[in-house]
Amino acid sequence: MPLDFQRQSRTARFVAASSRPVIGLSANEDQAMTAKIAIELDDSHREFAEKIVKDGLYPSISSVVQAGIEQMMQNDDVPADALAGMADEIRRRMELPKDQWIPLEGDTMFEEVRALIRQKKLEKQNGI
Template sequence: MNVKNTVTLSDRYLRHAERMVEDGQFPSVEKVIEAGIDSLMQADDQAGADHDPLAGVADEIRRRMQTPRDQWIPMDRDNLFDSVRARLDEKYKSK
């Protein structure tokens, strides 16, 4: 549902919005303002996601994806856990 509202913009912001419309980036000044509000809403959503307990999981997955391929554990369905255990044993023996 659209609600009509009146917004007062400074000359600077209005000129910039009108220039974006003239350049064909947006069909109207209204859409420029909506895009700005959308950007603020996404930033709020992202800030909320930082407090999300699963956000750490996503960070860990990204971190692990940076692991060089030569350090990956090959997928051997029959011996996968044996390989993981062997790697962990090696890691903890050296400490």
């Protein structure tokens, strides 16, 4: 498949074909149709994609992009794991004794946080 390659500053722009299933085809419902889309890759991504195509690992840059998208589709549970980890950390911190909590009052909360940040900066500057 020919690529439309244009150099723009430090970004490469590719026009590639991507497969997407089309529902309701009458002739051959198993066949996927392709849509032409434009993507931008920075130099490092473009060079890597070109290298693995040259090395014969993928037939085209479109195939590299499709493989990356497919891998993300297979790993769609990763964000849920990250959220579960954050929820566990919040629960752990909620179980700390109250004397280890930072006391913050609603109306003055932001000023108190700013004061804590200023105090930490001063301690860092003074080597405390």
